[in-house]
């Protein structure tokens with residue numbers, strides 16, 4: 573039985589290794605919501621909410637998550653004894669949506685349960701793989717030449733799959749340039765982040781000729797029916813990301829044949845219990861699956877790596893070490909990737925297997941709030 577004692581919410585501003593330019597200016601750090609939950613029995617678990625600053629990937633943001641946790645979720649969980657981590661979601665079921673906020677709470681409870689059982693989170697989840705292959709995503713580049721350079725760097729670093737972001741300003745020409753430079757054999761995927769409609773069918777058909785591992789989320793973020801129409805017309809597997817907000821949507825995808833691969837992000841689907849259900853569904857129906865990333869710090873990454881050790885995650889995970897993004901990460905030991913592109917989920921220590929660097933987190937903290945549970 574797990575009884576929670578307190579939760580500390582913190583917003584940190586973590587400096588990026590390379591500032592990135594958006595329409596609204598240059599961003600040199602990311603706002604990140606971290607939770608530290610303490611159990612009555614003394615264990616402590618850090619977790620990370622993957623909601624971003626603006627509702628561009630999902631309707632949630634770091635500020636809505638902060639509000640939902642403080643105003644609704646903590647009061648609903650106060651004083652309750654949890655028989656299993658998934659009980660968190662049962663307790664919060666009356667509140668619709670806010671899956672990323674719920675996931676941050678639920679995932680911390682999995683970590684606490686693993687510590688109480690004296691096993692690693694990976695083992696508690698049913699993980700078996702000691703080495704997990706890593707893929708990398710490359711953002712939209714202004715020119716084909718620059719994309720080819722980025723792909724060359726990433727292949728040299730050992731990544732097992734290269735995913736390039738595509739959109740109206742960077743589509744088949746960019747894929748063509750990469751195939752021309754590296755040949756037909758490098759594992760290559762594209763991710764459109766919902767930037768097309770069925771009116772773009774000719775363009776999407778053109779992508780079908782490049783031997784891609786997948787075309788990720790070509791159509792609207794909440795669509796399943798049109799993706800089914802599209803999948804029928806394409807030989808390349810469609811992978812769904814944004815559209816799969818939980819196990820029920822994954823089941824709909826299977827029934828409608830909206831795609832053949834699932835990008836599983838525990839934050840997007842409401843936590844690890846939901847991620848495990850989707851993993852089981854994919855195994856049952858022979859769908860490929862992989863663990864996606866949301867630019868997490870080393871804390872969120874540790875949860876993703878533990879999940880990715882399950883046998884049904886058949887494709888490389890988005891588990892690049894934090895040194896790819898951050899000037900300095902907030903965990904010890906820092907995540908590393910082998911020269912041949914694998915990470916090792918920690919199986920030896922109870923819980924998450926990485927320590928939060930409290931001093932560094934304290935220095936980066938912009939606001940914090942402690943709530944009794």
Ligand SMILES: [Mg+2]
Pocket residue numbers: 763765788789813814835
């Ligand atoms: Mg995606």
